[in-house]
Amino acid sequence: MASKPGFLTDWPWTFLGSYKYVVLAPFAIRATYSYMTKGEGERDFSEFLILPFLIWRMVHNQIWISLSRYRTAKGANRIVDKNIEFDQVDRERTWDDQIIFNGLLFYIGQKYIEQAHHLPWWRTNGVILTALLHVGPVEFLYYWLHRALHHHFLYSRYHSHHHSSIVTEPITSVIHPFGEHIAYFALFAIPLLTTIWTGTASLISFAGYITYIDFMNNMGHCNFEHIPKWLFSVFPPLKYIMYTPSFHSLHHTQFRTNYSLFMPFYDYVYGTMDQSSDSLHEKSLVRKEESPDVVHLTHLTTPNSIYYLRLGFAYLASEPHKSKWYLWLMSPVTLWSMAVTLIYGRTFIVERNLFKRLKLQTWVVPKYTVQYYMQWQRESINKMIEDAILEAEEKGVKVLSLGLLNQDEVLNGNGELFLTRNPKLKVKLVDGSSLAVAIVLNSIPKGTTQVLLRGNLNKIAYSIALALCQDEVEVFTLREDEYKKLKSSFNSKAANKLAISQYNLPKVWLVGDGISDDDQLKASKGTIFVPFSQFPPNKVRKDCVYNNTPSMLAPKHFENVDSCENWLPRRVMSAQRIAGILHAVEGWSEHECGNTMLNVEKIWQASLEHGFRPMTMSATLSEHK
Numbered sequence: 001m002a003s004k005p006g007f008l009t010d011w012p013w014t015f016l017g018s019y020k021y022v023v024l025a026p027f028a029i030r031a032t033y034s035y036m037t038k039g040e041g042e043r044d045f046s047e048f049l050i051l052p053f054l055i056w057r058m059v060h061n062q063i064w065i066s067l068s069r070y071r072t073a074k075g076a077n078r079i080v081d082k083n084i085e086f087d088q089v090d091r092e093r094t095w096d097d098q099i100i101f102n103g104l105l106f107y108i109g110q111k112y113i114e115q116a117h118h119l120p121w122w123r124t125n126g127v128i129l130t131a132l133l134h135v136g137p138v139e140f141l142y143y144w145l146h147r148a149l150h151h152h153f154l155y156s157r158y159h160s161h162h163h164s165s166i167v168t169e170p171i172t173s174v175i176h177p178f179g180e181h182i183a184y185f186a187l188f189a190i191p192l193l194t195t196i197w198t199g200t201a202s203l204i205s206f207a208g209y210i211t212y213i214d215f216m217n218n219m220g221h222c223n224f225e226h227i228p229k230w231l232f233s234v235f236p237p238l239k240y241i242m243y244t245p246s247f248h249s250l251h252h253t254q255f256r257t258n259y260s261l262f263m264p265f266y267d268y269v270y271g272t273m274d275q276s277s278d279s280l281h282e283k284s285l286v287r288k289e290e291s292p293d294v295v296h297l298t299h300l301t302t303p304n305s306i307y308y309l310r311l312g313f314a315y316l317a318s319e320p321h322k323s324k325w326y327l328w329l330m331s332p333v334t335l336w337s338m339a340v341t342l343i344y345g346r347t348f349i350v351e352r353n354l355f356k357r358l359k360l361q362t363w364v365v366p367k368y369t370v371q372y373y374m375q376w377q378r379e380s381i382n383k384m385i386e387d388a389i390l391e392a393e394e395k396g397v398k399v400l401s402l403g404l405l406n407q408d409e410v411l412n413g414n415g416e417l418f419l420t421r422n423p424k425l426k427v428k429l430v431d432g433s434s435l436a437v438a439i440v441l442n443s444i445p446k447g448t449t450q451v452l453l454r455g456n457l458n459k460i461a462y463s464i465a466l467a468l469c470q471d472e473v474e475v476f477t478l479r480e481d482e483y484k485k486l487k488s489s490f491n492s493k494a495a496n497k498l499a500i501s502q503y504n505l506p507k508v509w510l511v512g513d514g515i516s517d518d519d520q521l522k523a524s525k526g527t528i529f530v531p532f533s534q535f536p537p538n539k540v541r542k543d544c545v546y547n548n549t550p551s552m553l554a555p556k557h558f559e560n561v562d563s564c565e566n567w568l569p570r571r572v573m574s575a576q577r578i579a580g581i582l583h584a585v586e587g588w589s590e591h592e593c594g595n596t597m598l599n600v601e602k603i604w605q606a607s608l609e610h611g612f613r614p615m616t617m618s619a620t621l622s623e624h625k
Contacts, residue, residue, distance in 0.1 A: 455512025
């Protein structure tokens, strides 16, 4: 929002929320029905193509968003080093409003302008006229409109909204108040309407011109440089007719320079060219890919999780994973992506963060949760994880933390397999078990004297149960085999605090993977479920409280956070991810994987000292209401 919102700030359909696309429905339905029912000579293909063209524009924009986020996470050719946070994602999630607006104008214009009916595919004179009109009046008028928008009166009421994003993403280009978009469309309509009224318009000139505008807008707002220097050496005049991402980034950091639309010519003419434009372009081109200090290795979860990645839909990535009905409309894309994971055998980077002086990255194994449970997939998954570890070793990474099932006991013995294969490994492998135990122990309400332990037993479960028994807390199980396994691994004093019961169960349940819905139905009203599992349990009971899986709230100096980690709330990080950071910042020299556990109290205190905070019970309660 602008600092002093002016007239026509909000879009007319803002009140519709996510249902805003219904404003296009009558026009799209009418165009489709008309095309399907009319005869060959009466059909108007130009009206029918409006909807597919709008969809193409959205796909085009999304490609740029994903590419830009991937490249800026890697660090190569990055221009501005400042961070993107959730407020920018929230501000820019309405980037599709301008496509809806343009679609409405296209439908209305096609209906009421006679010359816009039955447009041919191609007219050479129309394409040339469109190009000339853009180079002339459009670029010239935009330059002066843009300068006017930087006058304090218009800037505070309109254009400051766009400049709230210092670090630009491709779609930052269209984040403007409604009134500002009206002015922009009036400019871009000059070539379109002129070719219509002169009888030179064509489908290619219309679609090509709008696609050109989208391409240049997205390209210029990327925060990485990709226009090679040799282009300007081969054809020197090009610097006057094509801008670069670094050229426009200076406008967002300096504000009073580089006003041009896509052609810097007018900045040269009127003396508003930033003198550092060429040097920043050259500097950005030679910037190398970053080598992180800490890598967190995670993987895809559900089939739809590709859309929740930071490289996917930005607004979905900024929210905890929840099922969205409309994602099923994208099933063909989802199935295609799953097929790709069967072929593609390499991890990829999705996120870059900063923690004090540490450079952090998140890498993703392109495998879904279901594939981790397929025995025939285990060898290939372990090969991908091992390749990622060796790549991290080669890059000089200090710590690599294994997230989700990448450290599964059945898959690789909690990471022990990789140490066995690579005994001289310098990068420290961390599974986060010790911090997970500490978080669970500190999530149990004060004064609790009895807990129920339920779910598959693993080293975290054994450690939690032992710590509680040693602290004189009685630990119950539902099954006799679980009771016997725990008792056989404890000393006699701790084993005395173990019990088995099916009735009068405690009000605090510590749950791991494998807890069934029927088990949860045995809990009394108001029971608190505290997971120690990697994945959250099904929330069967509405009258009980479900804590998050082991996690903590990140401090403010954990920077460049604009996406959620799976199902966790904003700025909440999993124990595994945090443990890797603590391992690096503290300089601990041992691995934490296999059967190895660190001192639980030591790592808990380290997490607090570095600013991580436990999720409070009040926050947990409010989240689950």
